[in-house]
Structures are given as structure tokens and as C-alpha cells.
Amino acid sequence: MKLNRRLLLSFDWLWFLALLLLTVVGLTGIWSTTAGTNLSYHLGRQLIYLCLSLVVFLVLLYFDYHVYTDYIVFAYATGIAVLGLVLVVGHTVHANKSWLDLGIVGFQPSELMKVLVIVALAKYYSETERDYLEVPELLTGGLIALGPMVLVMLQGDLGTAITFVPIYAGLSFLGGLRRKHVLALLLAGALVLPAGWMMLKDYQKGRVLTLLNPSSDPRGLGYQSQQSKIAIGSGGFLGKGFKQGTQGQLGFLPARHTDFVFAVLSEERGFLGSITLLGLLLFVSIRLLRASREAKDKVGSMIVMGVFSLFLFHVLINTGMVMGLVPIAGIPLPFVSAGGSSLMASFAAMGLSMNVNTRRFVN
Amino acid sequence: MVKLQLESNRQAIQRRLKWLFPPVVAVFILLGMRLWWLQILQGAEYARLAEQNRIRSIPVVAPRGPILDRDRVPLVDNRPSLDIIIDREMMKNPAATAAFVTQKLGVSADDFAAQLRRNKRGGSYHPIVIKEDVGIGDVSVVEAHKRERPEIRLEPRPRRLYRFGSLAAHVLGRVGEVSEEDLANNTFPGIQSGDFVGKSGVERVYNQCLLGQNGVREVLVDSLGRELGKVAEKDAVIGGDLQLTLDYDLQSQAESLLAGNVGAIVAMDPRNGEILAMAGAPSFDPNKFSSRISTKDWNALIENPDRPLLNRAVQNTYPPGSIFKLVMAETGLDEGFVDASTHVICKGSAVFYDRVFHCWVEGGHGYVDLEGAITHSCNIFFYTLGQRMGIEPIARHAKALGFGELTGVDLPGEQPGVVPSPEWKQQMRGEKWFAGETISVSIGQGPIRATPLQVLRAVSAIATDGKLVTPHLLLHAERGPAPSQWPVAQLPIKPESARRIRAGMWGSVNNYGTGHNAEIRGLDICGKTGTVQLISAERKKEMQKDLPAVETHAWFAGFASRDDPEIAVVVFLEHGGGGGAAAAPMAREVFRTYFAKKYHPELTSQGDAHAPGGEAR
Numbered sequence: 001m002k003l004n005r006r007l008l009l010s011f012d013w014l015w016f017l018a019l020l021l022l023t024v025v026g027l028t029g030i031w032s033t034t035a036g037t038n039l040s041y042h043l044g045r046q047l048i049y050l051c052l053s054l055v056v057f058l059v060l061l062y063f064d065y066h067v068y069t070d071y072i073v074f075a076y077a078t079g080i081a082v083l084g085l086v087l088v089v090g091h092t093v094h095a096n097k098s099w100l101d102l103g104i105v106g107f108q109p110s111e112l113m114k115v116l117v118i119v120a121l122a123k124y125y126s127e128t129e130r131d132y133l134e135v136p137e138l139l140t141g142g143l144i145a146l147g148p149m150v151l152v153m154l155q156g157d158l159g160t161a162i163t164f165v166p167i168y169a170g171l172s173f174l175g176g177l178r179r180k181h182v183l184a185l186l187l188a189g190a191l192v193l194p195a196g197w198m199m200l201k202d203y204q205k206g207r208v209l210t211l212l213n214p215s216s217d218p219r220g221l222g223y224q225s226q227q228s229k230i231a232i233g234s235g236g237f238l239g240k241g242f243k244q245g246t247q248g249q250l251g252f253l254p255a256r257h258t259d260f261v262f263a264v265l266s267e268e269r270g271f272l273g274s275i276t277l278l279g280l281l282l283f284v285s286i287r288l289l290r291a292s293r294e295a296k297d298k299v300g301s302m303i304v305m306g307v308f309s310l311f312l313f314h315v316l317i318n319t320g321m322v323m324g325l326v327p328i329a330g331i332p333l334p335f336v337s338a339g340g341s342s343l344m345a346s347f348a349a350m351g352l353s354m355n356v357n358t359r360r361f362v363n
Numbered sequence: 364m365v366k367l368q369l370e371s372n373r374q375a376i377q378r379r380l381k382w383l384f385p386p387v388v389a390v391f392i393l394l395g396m397r398l399w400w401l402q403i404l405q406g407a408e409y410a411r412l413a414e415q416n417r418i419r420s421i422p423v424v425a426p427r428g429p430i431l432d433r434d435r436v437p438l439v440d441n442r443p444s445l446d447i448i449i450d451r452e453m454m455k456n457p458a459a460t461a462a463f464v465t466q467k468l469g470v471s472a473d474d475f476a477a478q479l480r481r482n483k484r485g486g487s488y489h490p491i492v493i494k495e496d497v498g499i500g501d502v503s504v505v506e507a508h509k510r511e512r513p514e515i516r517l518e519p520r521p522r523r524l525y526r527f528g529s530l531a532a533h534v535l536g537r538v539g540e541v542s543e544e545d546l547a548n549n550t551f552p553g554i555q556s557g558d559f560v561g562k563s564g565v566e567r568v569y570n571q572c573l574l575g576q577n578g579v580r581e582v583l584v585d586s587l588g589r590e591l592g593k594v595a596e597k598d599a600v601i602g603g604d605l606q607l608t609l610d611y612d613l614q615s616q617a618e619s620l621l622a623g624n625v626g627a628i629v630a631m632d633p634r635n636g637e638i639l640a641m642a643g644a645p646s647f648d649p650n651k652f653s654s655r656i657s658t659k660d661w662n663a664l665i666e667n668p669d670r671p672l673l674n675r676a677v678q679n680t681y682p683p684g685s686i687f688k689l690v691m692a693e694t695g696l697d698e699g700f701v702d703a704s705t706h707v708i709c710k711g712s713a714v715f716y717d718r719v720f721h722c723w724v725e726g727g728h729g730y731v732d733l734e735g736a737i738t739h740s741c742n743i744f745f746y747t748l749g750q751r752m753g754i755e756p757i758a759r760h761a762k763a764l765g766f767g768e769l770t771g772v773d774l775p776g777e778q779p780g781v782v783p784s785p786e787w788k789q790q791m792r793g794e795k796w797f798a799g800e801t802i803s804v805s806i807g808q809g810p811i812r813a814t815p816l817q818v819l820r821a822v823s824a825i826a827t828d829g830k831l832v833t834p835h836l837l838l839h840a841e842r843g844p845a846p847s848q849w850p851v852a853q854l855p856i857k858p859e860s861a862r863r864i865r866a867g868m869w870g871s872v873n874n875y876g877t878g879h880n881a882e883i884r885g886l887d888i889c890g891k892t893g894t895v896q897l898i899s900a901e902r903k904k905e906m907q908k909d910l911p912a913v914e915t916h917a918w919f920a921g922f923a924s925r926d927d928p929e930i931a932v933v934v935f936l937e938h939g940g941g942g943g944a945a946a947a948p949m950a951r952e953v954f955r956t957y958f959a960k961k962y963h964p965e966l967t968s969q970g971d972a973h974a975p976g977g978e979a980r
Contacts, residue, residue, distance in 0.1 A: 131375035174379055230416065233401040233409025246417045250585040271402040275395055282391040289387065293380040301376050316390060323397045 011358050015287045018280050019335060019350055023050060023343070025277060026336035029261040032243045032268060033253075034338075042257055042338045049340030053347035060351030064359060068352070069123045069299055072116070076144075079116045082109045083151040108341035110152045110160045115348050118167055118306030120144050125175040126299035132176030141172060159330035163313060170309025171302055174292075224260075227252045229324045232266040232274065239270030257338040259330055263322040277336070281315050291357035300356040307349040418594055419584045425575025426521035428602030430535060430565065432611040433639075433838055439535055439566075441521040441601075444654075445497055447505055448490040454514045463512055467504050470494055492557075496522060496654035523566075523653040529646040531614050533674035534607070534638075534774070534836060536564020537649040539656075562652070563672075565605065565836055568773050572843030575602035603842025608637035608835065616956040617642035620949045626917075626936035627675040627815045630953055633823030633922055633931040636832030636849050638772070640953070641816075645671040677772055680780040680812035681935065684893030684942070685740045685877075686918050687761075687807025689825055689864055692733055694760040695748050696860035706732045709743040716799040720746050723894075737867025738876035740892060742806050749805025754796060757804065758784035763854055764821040765831055766813050772834045773846075781812040808896060819933035822920040825864050826889070826928035829856035865889050869925050872947075880947035881921060881954070885963075888954055890921025892942030914938040919946035923954050930957050 027046060034042045060068070068075070086109055121144050128137060145168040152161040231247035234240070243249065245267035248256045256264050266274035288311060292304035311334055318333040320326035332339050334346040401409065430439035447468060454460050465472045470493055478491055494501060497517075505517055523538050539562045541554050551560050551570055561567035578599035583591040610630075617628040621644035630640040645667070651660050664671055673679055695701035711727035712719055722728065722742040728735070736744035749757065761767065767782030781787070783804055785796035803809035816834055824831045833849040868889035871878035878890040895916035917939040922931035932953045934946040 129372065131372045174376060176375055176379070227416075229401060230409050230412045232398070233405050234413035235402055236406040236410060237403060246413055250417050250583075250591075252416050252585075266398070266402065271398060271406075274398050274402065278391060278395055278398065282388070285387055285391070286384070289380060289383055293377055298372060298376065301380075305380075312387065316394075319394055323394065323401060325397060 006361070007358055010361060012287065012291075012354060015284070015354065015357075018283050018287070019347070022277075022280055022284070022335035025265065025280075026261060026333075026338070028242070029265045029268075029336065030257045030338045032245070033248045033256045033261075033264050035243070045340060046338050046343070049343050052340075053344045056344055057347040057351040060348055061355050061358070063355075065300065065303065065352060065355045068119055069303075072119045072123050076116050076120045079109065079113045080147060080151065083113060083148060083155075086110075087151065087154055108160075110148070110155065110157060111341035111345035112348065113148045113152070114160075114163060114167065114310055115345055115352065117145055117148055117164060118171075118310065118349065119303060119352070121167065121171045122299050122302030122306055125171055126297070126302050128175070130176070132178055133172060135181070137175075138172060138177075138181065141175075142168060157330075162329075163310060163331070166309045166313035167306050171306050174302060174305045224254045224328050225321075225324045227254070228260055228263045228322045231260075231263040232323060235267040235270045235274070237271045239266075239268050239273055242268055244268060255330075259318065259332055259337060260322055261337050262319055262333050265336075266322075278319070281319075285312055285315070287357075288353055291353055291360075294360045295356045296360050300360075304353045304356050307353045310349060311346075417583055417585075418581050419590075421580045421582060423578035423580055423597075423599045424520050424559075425577045425599035426601045427523065427538070427559075427566075427575060428573040428604050428841065430573070431604060431606045432609045432614070433607065433637075434611065435606065436611045437526060438531060438607070438609070438611070439523060439525050442524040444495075444520055444522040445502060445517045446492050446520050447494040447497055447501060448492050448516055448518045450490050450514045450516060460512065460514060463508070463515065464493055467508070468494055468501055490516075490518070492518075523649070525649045525653075527615070528650065529648045530618060531609060531641070532564075532646045532649050533643040533676070534564050534609065534641050535649060536566035536568075536775075537562050537652040538566050539652055563775060564674075565607065565773065567775050569605050569837065569840060569843070569845060572605055572840040572845050573602040574843070576600040603840060605837070605841070606839040608632075608639060608838045609641070610639045610957075610960075612960055613640040613953065613956055614642060616640070617953055618644070618646070620952055624936050624939055625669050625675075626934070626939055628932070628934050628949060628953060629676045629815055629819050630930055630932045630957065631819055631823060631832075631834055633826045633832065633928050634830065635851065636820075636823075636834045637838065638834055638836050639930065639957070641674075641676050641836070643673070643675045645669050647671045674774065674776070675935065675937070676815045677770075677774050677777045678814075680778050680814050681916055681937075682809070682811055682895045683766075683807040683813045683818050684895040684916065684918050685742075685806055686818055686822070686891050686893040686920050687804075687811065688737060688740065688745050689868070689891055690761050690764055690766070690821065691745050691748055691757065691805055692737060692864050692867070693764070693825065693856060693860055694752060694756050695733070696863060697760070697855070697857055698752065698756045700748060700752050701733050704732075706730055707736075707741075707744045707747050709741050711743075713743050713746060715746055715750055715802045716797075718799060718802075720802055733863055734867040734870060737864060737891065738870030738874060740871070740877045745805045746802050749801045750798070753798070754784055754801045754804065757801070758782050758787075761811075763831075764824055765817055766811070766821065770814075770816055770820050770834050771850075772816060773836050777816075778814055780814055780817055781810055783810040807893060815933045815935040818918070818920050818935075819931055822891070822922060822933065823928075823931040824854055824856070825861055825868075826922040826931055828858050828861045829854035865925055867891075868921065872921065877943040878919060878921065878947050880943055881919060881951040883951060883955055883958075886923050886954065886958060887925035888921055888923040888951070889925050890919055890947065890950060892947055893918030893920075894940075894942045897938075914940060917942045917944070917946040919943075919950045921950055921954075923958070930954065 027043065030046055031043050121141055124141060124144060125133065125137070133141070145164045149161050149164040227247060231245065231253050234247065235245070240246070245264060247253050247267055248264040253260045253263055262274070262277070265277060285308065288304055288308035292301045292308060295301040295304055314331055314334045317326060317329060317331045321328055321331070332342045335343065426441040429437050431437055449460065461472065461475060464470045464475050475493060478493055502517060505515055508515070525532070525535060538559050541551065541556065541558050541560045545551060545560065546554070546556060554560055561570040561573065566573065576599065578597045580596050581594040583594055585591060613630055617630065617640045621628055621642050624644050626644055628640065628642045629638065631638050647664055692701070709722050709728035709731055711725050712721045714720070720742065723740070727743070728739050728741045731739065731741045731744050733744070735741065761782045766780060768779050769777050783800070788794055788796050800809055804811050820832065820834055831852040831854050833851065835849045837845055868891050869887060870876045871892065872881045872888045872890045873879070877892040881888055881890050895918070897915060915938070917936040918934070919942050920931070920933040922928045932950045934949045936945050939945045
């Protein structure tokens with residue numbers, strides 16, 4: 001396999017630039033909120049992870065994506081095994097047993113498992129020659145997503161576990177859903193979910209809510225959401241300036257360098273900054289959609305679609321949460337929030353998507 | 364065929380992806396609109412909320428105004444102190460906080476729980492005081508654990524300092540946390556739960572004059588409530604001065620005279636009602652109330668049978684005894700029952716309405732006119748006069764002289780006393796008035812009741828030809844709502860009547876009368892003694908033993924000088940013995956102190972004008 005000129009020419013530099021911009025913006029947010037505090041190691045760690053992530057990105061970009069799809073069964077099985085291992089020997093952070101201690105850096109295998117599930121599911125769905133999926137295929141695909149999801153859930157990380165749902169939904173949508181299947185699924189969901197919720201006892205409901213929201217709210221429901229809205233709103237049009245955001249700097253924002261980094265940036269950069277950030281995220285989303293459409297084969301489209309679903313889910317839930325539109329859940333903003341595993345998984349997923357995109361003309 | 368299948372497959376995928384574009388763009392537009400709403404449309408409101416978040420307003424309690432005597436000697440001011448408080452907003456782990464408070468600060472678990480319970484209704488931003496007026500030990504414990512326990516803080520609070528301890532405690536009063544009752548009645552406008560207010564005395568009456576304006580300190584805080592710096596500060600403004608009519612020297616003299624007794628001494632300017640001294644015994648130390656009083660101290664005050672919190676000068680009533688003979692004399696003179704020739708022959712006892720009544724001198728006083736009857740406190744003269752007049756004019760004149768009604772003094776809890784009359788008896792007991800009862804009332808016994816201050820006010824009216832003053836303690840309030848005028852009523856007492864009564868009172872002190880123990884040579888002191896029988900002599904004999912508890916009450920009321928009255932004094936001793944023996948010498952010392960300070964420094968070194976009198980009454 002040679003890296004020829006044609007490949008370099010069809011590499012979408014603008015897309016890559018957008019990813020780098022998002023990361024840099026995230027770094028300024030992390031810097032702003034953690035410099036001079038006991039969280040200051042986060043910036044350095046994020047930079048180390050960025051370098052590692054770029055390596056992963058280049059590796060995943062370099063080889064033809066069919067190489068990965070060929071070995072996916074083995075990779076997926078390994079992933080499941082590692083998740084199982086984490087369950088036994090992993091250590092606990094914020095009551096989530098999802099971390100694997102790898103010497104200097106801790107690592108969350110569940111983040112990379114998302115990418116593996118995307119490829120596995122894409123590979124499986126693309127093998128059918130029909131332009132829609134039958135029930136047995138949907139069920140098998142469901143199992144591919146459900147396996148890791150259950151393992152991650154057992155680790156106590158419900159926030160990450162839930163992200164397997166949009167991957168499955170996005171790929172199934174692209175694989176083709178019969179209307180009756182959708183209706184049946186919606187109906188079943190509408191019946192089972194509330195009934196299941198009703199059967200839970202109050203403390204169990206509380207537990208589910210706390211799982212969805214790991215940095216649980218010590219001052220009553222709505223406090224974090226309110227503080228986040230105050231941070232964003234008080235930024236006004238131009239923002240309070242770098243390191244001038246009182247909500248972020250004085251600690252009124254929870255998880256300010258991770259899940260709530262969007263609020264920090266909105267406070268310090270104002271509407272101008274936050275709308276630009278939102279524009280970058282939209283740009284990446286559209287690029288993904290286009291890449292999926294322009295992919296030269298079905299498995300390529302499927303891979304990019306999976307990445308798109310994962311990305312969009314993270315973006316919508318995270319921004320919706322900080323703007324007080326959806327309940328608080330521990331879901332980071334891709335490329336922007338501090339967090340090495342998340343950054344690495346995001347770059348890996350984008351590496352795959354740009355791999356597909358770069359090779360859209362190559363035969 | 365395969366190729367075609369693939370092509371249709373591809374088309375389906377293309378179609379589905381195409382559908383996705385509009386909703387994705389729409390969702391982002393929605394998010395953008397939300398940002399517009401939050402940052403542009405609601406930006407100002409959220410900016411305000413962010414400010415509110417990071418700026419905490421800490422109230423700074425203002426010191427109450429100082430209380431001064433008439434010469435501006437400070438009687439009450441303030442001292443700085445520290446309280447330990449808990450900020451519930453910052454209390455992350457109540458169990459750990461409770462453990463710290465009980466183990467390191469020595470607050471009992473019960474007290475702490477009770478304090479939390481008491482403040483449950485208030486907002487969590489409202490700090491709770493867990494230990495008041497702490498010493499250096501507790502201060503260093505709190506300072507040392509600032510980081511682990513940010514919810515526990517020290518808060519400065521000025522505390523009331525009564526410079527002379529129990530001096531004038533009944534007049535000055537005490538302070539304490541405002542009661543639920545006062546809050547419900549809105550007794551003190553603008554006062555909130557937890558604030559300190561006057562609980563008694565002038566601290567209470569002039570609370571609004573003494574209140575300062577609380578300041579506020581705005582500090583920058585982080586989300587853990589740690590102070591990062593000061594933003595703005597509005598200083599607390601101390602309350603206004605309150606200058607009282609009290610004279611420190613006279614007051615302390617009166618209190619040392621009373622030491623060991625149960626009773627009251629009041630000195631007043633009879634011309635305008637300014638109270639120069641008001642002492643009560645036993646007394647208490649109001650400093651003990653400046654912080655939350657300990658249960659032990661409180662119980663000691665409450666369970667003391669002599670009731671140290673009671674201001675006997677105004678809050679309790681007693682039979683006025685022979686001092687009431689002055690009212691009888693005034694009534695008799697002004698109603699025309701007594702003229703220059705009116706007299707009785709006192710044989711030591713007489714029969715009225717088929718009952719034998721005794722004079723206090725077994726052999727009798729012989730020939731007595733009005734002046735003599737006052738000078739020697741002859742019972743028979745006044746029995747006779749009472750029988751002649753009947754109860755109606757007596758009650759009418761007693762009321763006119765201020766008995767049976769509030770004097771209007773600026774102190775809380777004043778009692779009106781009782782002037783018995785047929786209507787009163789009908790109303791209170793549903794019984795008819797018996798003429799025989801008038802005989803007892805004629806010498807101030809029976810159901811008649813008066814406060815020492817009422818007695819003093821009536822005697823002052825005699826001294827000033829009928830000026831009925833409003834006794835008061837306020838000389839000048841720097842600030843706030845306070846009366847500036849104290850009404851003085853002119854009673855229709857004929858000057859000649861008043862002169863004759865004064866002549867009798869002068870004789871009592873200066874002409875071998877019952878009040879001779881009050882004499883100071885050179886000062887024309889006028890006075891009248893009173894000795895209240897709590898149990899009749901006959902009954903005492905029956906019981907065959909002396910009960911100390913039934914010892915007589917001793918009274919002396921007088922003024923000086925006769926022709927230019929400027930000070931009136933009443934001495935009352937509960938179970939203190941005879942008025943002439945026990946009360947009159949105390950009054951003399953009050954007069955001596957007053958005149959020594961004002962005109963005659965040499966008086967202080969002068970010995971007693973008389974040897975202590977034996978059996979005089």
C-alpha cells in the first residue's frame with residue numbers, strides 16, 4: 001500500500017483543520033479553568049493524549065479501511081475480553097469501574113470499544129445485499145451493540161453505555177428499516193420504558209439518575225443546570241474574556257474542564273465564541289454526512305454513518321445539557337472536553353471516517 | 364444482477380443520507396437560537412445572577428447606642444466579641460460538622476440539634492449561631508480548621524457592656540434575642556428573627572433610639588463559599604446616645620444603702636419628674652444576658668424567692684401604710700373637713716363601728732391637730748377623719764394624686780395599684796363596702812396598693828403645691844422616636860393645705876417626729892414614715908411566735924428643702940422593719956449625697972444628725 005499523490009490530494013484538509021481547531025479551543029478552555037489549581041495537570045495530560053491521538057489517527061488513516069473490516073471479528077472479540085478484564089481488575093473513578101491503569105496514563109477501554117462496535121456493525125450490516133434489514137439481522141446487530149453496552153453498564157458507566165444506542169440506531173437506519181419494524185419498536189419502547197420505570201422503587205430511580213449523572217448534585221436538583229445556564233447567559237455577546245469567567249473560575253460550574261467546558265467557553269468567549277464553536281461542530285457533522293454519502297462502498301458509508309451518529313449524539317446531548325435543554329448526563333463534548341480516552345476515541349473514529357473519505361475515488 | 368442489486372442498495376443509502384441533512388441543520392439552528400436566547404436576550408439577567416453568585420453580602424451588626432447618666436457618665440456601652448456560626452449552605456456533611464462541633468468546640472449534641480431545629484424554618488443562607496462570645500481557645504480551634512470546615516466561621520458581634528454590673532439594672536434593663544411574641548406583635552419595626560433587642564428597662568422602651576444601622580460587607584466568594592476578597596463595604600452605624608436623668612452618684616449611693624435588703628429607693632426632681640435614682644434590691648447583672656444566659660444563672664434568677672428581676676419601684680404594689688395619711692390630710696383640708704381648730708384627743712385606742720382600733724403609741728398622743736397627727740403619725744386622728752369623710756372623697760383625692768393609675772413612667776411593666784372604693788369592691792368582689800373598712804384605709808392599710816413610684820409622685824405633688832409630674836428617665840435621646848415633653852398637671856390643691864401638710868412633714872423629721880432619723884441639720888427635709896402591718900397585733904399574739912416573714916414593711920417618703928423642693932425620695936423596704944428606724948436613715952443618706960454633691964461638699968464628712976432612733980415609726 002502506497003501513500004500516493006492522489007490520496008494526499010483527496011485528503012480533506014479543511015475537515016482535519018476543523019478537528020484541530022476544536023481540540024485547540026478545548027485546550028484553551030481547560031487551561032482557563034485549571035491553571036493554578038490542583039487540576040493544572042489536566043492541560044499537560046491532554047497534550048500528551050493529543051499526540052497519542054494524532055498517532056492513532058494517522059495509523060487508522062494510513063491503511064485501507066478494508067484491512068480493519070477484515071480483522072474486525074478478532075478486534076471486537078479482543079475488545080470484549082478487555083472490557084471483561086476491566087470489570088475484574090479495573091479501578092474505580094467516581095464510582096465508575098471503567099478505568100484501566102496503564103502506568104502513567106489511565107485508560108478507558110469502553111471509549112475505544114465504541115469504534116470497534118461501529119466497524120463491526122458496519123461490516124455485518126454491509127454484508128446483506130438487500131436494501132433493507134430483516135428481523136434476524138436487526139437482532140444480531142442489536143447483540144453486537146448490546147454485548148459491550150451491558151459490560152460497560154456493569155462497570156457502572158451508564159453515560160458511556162447509552163452511546164451504543166445511537167450507533168445501533170444510526171447504522172440500522174442506514175441499513176434500511178421497515179416501517180412496521182420501526183413502529184413495533186417505538187410501541188414496545190413506549191410500553192416497556194414507563195412500565196419499567198414505574199416498577200422501580202424511589203431509591204432505584206435515584207440510583208439510575210445518579211448513574212446518568214456521576215458528579216451527583218449536592219445542592220438539590222437543577223443546581224448544576226442553573227449554574228451552567230448562568231455561565232453561558234452571563235457571557236453575553238463578547239464574553240468575559242480569557243480566565244475572566246466568574247462561574248468557571250470560582251467553581252460554580254461542575255466538571256468545568258470536562259463535561260461543562262462548553263459553558264466555560266461560552267462564558268469567556270460570549271455568543272460570538274459559542275456560535276463559532278457550534279458552527280465548527282455543525283461543519284464536522286455535515287462533513288461526516290457527506291463522506292458517508294460519497295463513500296465508494298456500503299461498508300464505508302456504514303462506518304462513517306456510525307461515527308456520525310456517535311458524534312452527533314455526543315454534541316447534541318452535551319450542548320443540550322449545558323444549555324439546560326436536556327437532563328444532566330456525563331457525556332463529554334468530542335475533541336473539546338478534557339479526557340484522554342474520549343479524545344483518542346474521537347480521533348480514531350474520525351481517522352476511520354477520513355480514511356473512507358480519502359479513498360472514495362480509489363479502486 | 365449483482366451489480367444492479369448493489370446499485371439499488373447504494374441509491375437507498377444515498378436517499379436516506381439525503382433525508383438526514385435538513386433535520387441535522389435544523390437541530391443546530393435550534394441550538395444556535397438557544398444560545399441567542401441565553402446570551403443575548405437573557406444575557407443581562409444571567410449576568411446579574413452570576414454577580415449574585417459570586418458576591419456574598421454579610422451583615423455587620425451595628426452596636427447599640429450608649430446609655431449615659433445625666434452628667435454623661437457612660438453606664439452602658441459595647442465591647443467587641445466573636446460568635447461561632449455555621450453556614451448551612453456550605454455544610455456538605457452534617458454528621459462530620461456535628462462531630463466537630465461537639466468534640467472540638469464543646470457544644471453539647473442536644474444543644475446543637477436544638478439550635479438546628481430552631482432555625483429549620485429560616486433559609487439556609489441564614490447562619491446559625493452555635494456558640495456565643497467565645498474565648499481565645501475556641502477561636503484558635505476554628506481558625507485552625509478553616510480549610511476542612513469552611514462552614515464554621517467566626518462572626519464579630521458587638522455585645523452590651525454594663526459598666527457597673529448590676530448598677531441600675533432594673534432601669535437599664537437587658538438585651539436578648541427578640542421573642543416570637545414581639546415579632547408577632549411587631550413591637551420593634553424592622554426587627555427580624557435572631558436580632559437582639561431590649562428585653563426590659565430603657566433598653567426595651569427606647570430600643571428604636573438605641574438601635575444602630577447594620578452595615579454590610581460584600582465579599583467575593585468561590586463556590587465553596589471561601590472569601591477571596593472584599594468588594595464593597597458599608598460600615599455599621601452605632602445607635603444614638605441615650606442620656607438618662609439618673610445621677611450616677613445618687614444611684615450608687617442608693618444601691619449601697621439597699622445592699623442586703625429587699626426593697627426600692629427612688630429619688631426624683633419633684634418639679635419636673637426627672638428620676639435621679641431608681642434602685643431595687645435584690646438586683647442582677649445584665650451582662651449575663653449579653654450572651655445567651657446559662658441555664659444555671661437563669662434558674663438562679665427565676666427561682667430566687669426575692670425575685671431579682673422585679674423592679675419593685677414600679678412593677679409591684681404594696682399598702683402605703685401611714686404615708687397615705689398625707690392623702691387623708693389633703694382630702695380633709697381641701698374638702699373642708701379639717702380647719703385650723705380640728706383636733707382629736709388620742710388615748711391610744713378608740714372604738715369605731717363597734718371595734719377597737721389602736722394607735723401605735725400605747726399611751727396615746729393626747730391633743731393632736733393635723734400637723735401633729737402627721738408629725739407623730741397618729742392613727743386615731745386619721746381614723747376619726749376617715750370616719751367623718753367616708754370613703755368617697757378619700758378615693759377621689761387618692762386617684763387625683765395618681766394612686767390606682769399608671770404614672771406614665773418610661774419603663775415597661777408598670778403596675779397601677781388599687782384605690783379601694785365601693786364601686787371597686789362591688790366590681791372585684793361583688794360585695795358591699797363596709798364603713799369599717801374606711802378606717803383601715805385611713806392609715807393606708809386594707810386593700811389599698813401603690814408602687815413606691817406612685818407614693819413618691821404623690822408626695823412630690825404635696826411638695827410643689829399640687830404639681831403632678833410624669834416621672835421619667837429620659838433626659839435626651841440623640842436619635843429616634845422619643846417623647847421630648849413630660850406632662851405636668853396642676854392639681855386643685857390649695858396652697859394653704861399643702862403648706863400645712865408640709866409643716867407636719869417638717870416636724871416629723873425636724874421636730875422629734877417619727878421621721879427624725881432623716882434629719883440633716885441645716886436642710887429643711889420634710890418626710891413621712893410608714894410601717895405596714897402585715898398581720899394584726901392581736902393575731903400575732905395568738906400565734907405566740909415571731910415569724911420573720913411577717914415583719915412589717917418600712918416606708919419613708921420625703922423631700923427637701925421645704926421651701927424650695929428640688930429632690931423627693933421614697934424608700935421602701937419589704938419586711939424591713941419600721942419606717943422611722945429602717946427607711947428614714949436611708950433617705951437621709953440619699954439627701955446627704957444629693958446636697959453634698961450639689962451645694963455642700965462638707966456634708967459628706969458630717970456625722971449623723973441624730974443617733975439612730977429607737978422605737979420611732
